[in-house]
Amino acid sequence: xxxxxxxxxxxxxxxxxxxxxxxxxxxxxxxxxxxxxxxxxxxxxxxxxxxxxxxxxxxxxxxxxxxxxxxxxxxxxxxxxxxxxxxxxxxxxxxxxxxxxxxxxxxxxxxxxxxxxxxxxxxxxxxxxxxxxxxxxxxxxxxxxxxxxxxxxxxxxxxxxxxxxxxxxxxxxxxxxxxxxxxxxxxxxxxxxxxxxxxxxxxxxxxxxxxxxxxxxxxxxxxxxxxxxxxxxxxxxxxxxxxxxxxxxxxxxxxxxxxxxxxxxxxxxxxxxxxxxxxxxxxxxxxxxx
Amino acid sequence: xxxxxxxxxxxxxxxxxxxxxxxxxxxxxxxxxxxxxxxxxxxxxxxxxxxxxxxxxxxxxxxxxxxxxxxxxxxxxxxxxxxxxxxxxxxxxxxxxxxxxxxxxxxxxxxxxxxxxxxxxxxxxxxxxxxxxxxxxxxxxxxxxxxxxxxxxxxxxxxxxxxxxxxxxxxxxxxxxxxxxxxxxxxxxxxx
Numbered sequence: 001x002x003x004x005x006x007x008x009x010x011x012x013x014x015x016x017x018x019x020x021x022x023x024x025x026x027x028x029x030x031x032x033x034x035x036x037x038x039x040x041x042x043x044x045x046x047x048x049x050x051x052x053x054x055x056x057x058x059x060x061x062x063x064x065x066x067x068x069x070x071x072x073x074x075x076x077x078x079x080x081x082x083x084x085x086x087x088x089x090x091x092x093x094x095x096x097x098x099x100x101x102x103x104x105x106x107x108x109x110x111x112x113x114x115x116x117x118x119x120x121x122x123x124x125x126x127x128x129x130x131x132x133x134x135x136x137x138x139x140x141x142x143x144x145x146x147x148x149x150x151x152x153x154x155x156x157x158x159x160x161x162x163x164x165x166x167x168x169x170x171x172x173x174x175x176x177x178x179x180x181x182x183x184x185x186x187x188x189x190x191x192x193x194x195x196x197x198x199x200x201x202x203x204x205x206x207x208x209x210x211x212x213x214x215x216x217x218x219x220x221x222x223x224x225x226x227x228x229x230x231x232x233x234x235x236x237x238x239x240x241x242x243x244x245x246x247x248x249x250x251x252x253x254x255x256x257x258x259x260x261x262x263x264x265x266x267x268x269x270x271x272x273x274x275x276x277x278x279x280x281x282x283x284x285x286x287x288x289x290x
Numbered sequence: 291x292x293x294x295x296x297x298x299x300x301x302x303x304x305x306x307x308x309x310x311x312x313x314x315x316x317x318x319x320x321x322x323x324x325x326x327x328x329x330x331x332x333x334x335x336x337x338x339x340x341x342x343x344x345x346x347x348x349x350x351x352x353x354x355x356x357x358x359x360x361x362x363x364x365x366x367x368x369x370x371x372x373x374x375x376x377x378x379x380x381x382x383x384x385x386x387x388x389x390x391x392x393x394x395x396x397x398x399x400x401x402x403x404x405x406x407x408x409x410x411x412x413x414x415x416x417x418x419x420x421x422x423x424x425x426x427x428x429x430x431x432x433x434x435x436x437x438x439x440x441x442x443x444x445x446x447x448x449x450x451x452x453x454x455x456x457x458x459x460x461x462x463x464x465x466x467x468x469x470x471x472x473x474x475x476x477x478x479x480x481x482x
Contacts, residue, residue, distance in 0.1 A: 009416035013449040014442065038457040040414040045363050046403035047410075049382050050389055052309055054467035058410070061463060105466040107459065151328075151364035156376075165369050191328040191364035198425055199398040200360065201435070203332050236438060275445045 003122070004071030004114075005033035006062060008081035008228075009041050014236075015078070015228030017272020021257035022077045022119055024271060028264050029127055029135065033075060036066050042084035045195040056098060057105040059088035067112040077119040077257070079227030080194070083152040083160065085116045090159045118153065118162060120170055120226055120256060132177050136263040139179025142287045145259065146220035147171035147182050148211065150230045151191040165189065171224060171256055178263035185218035187211045192233040201240075208233045209241045212251050221283050222252045224259055231255065235276050252280035262289065302349045309383035314344045316373045323367035323377045333357045337367055337377050340384060358385035359396035401428050411464045414455025419448055 011019035026033050039062050048055025063085065066074045076082040092099045092110050103110045117125070123132060149168050157165040166189060172182035190211055193204035212234060215223050225231050235253040242249040253276065261271040268290060273280055284290040303314050317338070324336035335343070335355045343352040352358075358381040367377035394400040405424045409417045426434045442448050 009418070009453065012415070012453055013418045014447045016447060038414075038455055040455045040457050040460055040463075041410040041416050043410065044406070044416075046406040049361075049363060049385050050403050050407060051467050051471050052382075052386060053471050054407075054464065057463050057467055061459060065457075101470055105463055105470060107462065151362070151366065155365035155369045157369060191362050191366065193328065193362050194364070195402075196329075196360070196362055196399070198422060198435075199396075199402040199429075200332075203329060203360070206331070207328065236442065239441075240438065275447060277441055277445065 001073075002032040002034050002071070003117075004066040004069065004074040005035045006039055006066075006074050006076040006081055006085065007035065008076065008078040010078055010080075010228035010232075014232060015255075017275045018077055018228055018231070018255045018257065021255055021261045021266075021271045024266050025257050025261050025264060026122075028261075028266065029123075029132075031122060031127060034071075036062060036071070036074070037069060038065060042081045044080050044084065048084070048087075053101055053105060055084070056088045056091050057102050059084040060092055060102050060110070061106045061108070063089060063112060063114045063116070064106060064108045064110075066114050068108075071114065073115040073117060075117050075119055075122055077226070078229075079118065079150065079153040080229055082116065082118045086159050086161075089114070089116060118226070120174060121162060123174060123260070124170055129173065129177060132174075136178055137265045138263055138289075140259065140263055140287075140289055141179045143180040143284070143289060144219055144221045145175045145180050145182050146185050146215035146218055146223045147175055147188060147256070148215070148223050148225050148230055148234070149189050150194075150225070150227055151189070152194070152229075153226055154189060171226060174256060175224060175259060178259055180259065180263075183215075183218040183220050185214050185220065187214035190214075192230050194229040194233070197229070197233055197237070201237075202244075204233050205237060205241050205244050208237055209245060209249075212238070212241070212249060216251055220251070221287065222254050222280060224254055224256045226256050235278055238278050250278055252276060252278045252283055254280055301347050302352065303344050303347070305387060306344055306380060306383045309386060310376060310379040312376045312380050312383075314341050314375075314380065316375050317341045317345070318373070320372060322370050322372060326366045326370055328362045328364045328366060329357075329360045333360055337361075337381060341375075341377070341380060344380070344384075352384050353388040353391065353393050354395050355384070356395045357381065358388065359394075359399045361385070398425075398429050401425065407464075409452070411460060413452050414457045414460040415453040417449070417452035419450065420452060 043058035175182040
């Protein structure tokens, strides 16, 4: 079975290591991802907060492309893309009025059935935990991980249908399968401010600081994420956070696919561990993982 | 004392319901949305208060509030509302209406959205470098995040050229969305 792959804009630029690690892990697990031809941006927050129709039509046009190209399942690693794809699908399926409008705007049929999965769902629901456990060859023993879910991956839970919105466990389960230890912590579903990073940077620095502090207080060595916006705010802005609050901030932030890749024995530089601004190598070496 | 609310069909609550599907009169002001709000520390009007403005038909107060523009769209409020009101969608609706009337209580957020969508309309995909450079110019902060940008560049994380989707349908999606959104009428919606 092959899956229609929707990387989204970030995974082709600032989050390229999320793209690389996703592809390498899926290759290793024989999960065939095929990029949807001519995919377009989902519009993210700016579209749905500016024009409701645009916010639905942009992501839905990608589902139409996927259906036309013969895919019955679309896989998106970006939590924001995943959220918009599922929201658009939900709105179109639940309102004939919306479906009619979206059909007119996109010039294509709306009675399509394409499953939309986040990449971590692919591992849990399609590949399965029991098989995963068997293929992990390099246990990440001794590594304490704070799994950060953020907002868009989970909420609204009625539409995302991924996990419990207040106490999700899917990333923790995946982490524990690798032999690492997921730590309980308070801020796993708080929001980092996501799209406010550029226009309201100061807010995002405050919010991200609290998230990193919470992870550190829980004893985490690294934070794991499943969203390029979370990664951008937590990793890229740590130096600015340190400057703003006059403290040293150096907690590595890894994509969950990078952790899985390490446990599968994939070369860390190929997984993009070199491209983070907070260098994860010292911690991983100290734990004898690298 | 008695307060009589004039809830005629032209009331603001109706406009909000048209876009969001949410009935603001379900809200009994418990404040749970305000308590869990991601940007609670940065807004003057709590989401509860914005909803009250709508309930009381105080259109200008709602449309000029910074709250819907600072809303991170994280959906914590909607998830937790005991009346299952989609609070985030109400904030989104207020913002959509404010933008239609060219009101920008938080100019930078509005500028960011405009530039973001402009980039997507041109090539079908977001050009991150163009967006940040454009935002810095438009917001009068030419060197904002310059040091961060240089570090990202060294890590090979900045795409220099715009990504092309090769999708010829994008412009039509934008144009028709705008046309359809402008033509929205209550009668039309009432049929569904």
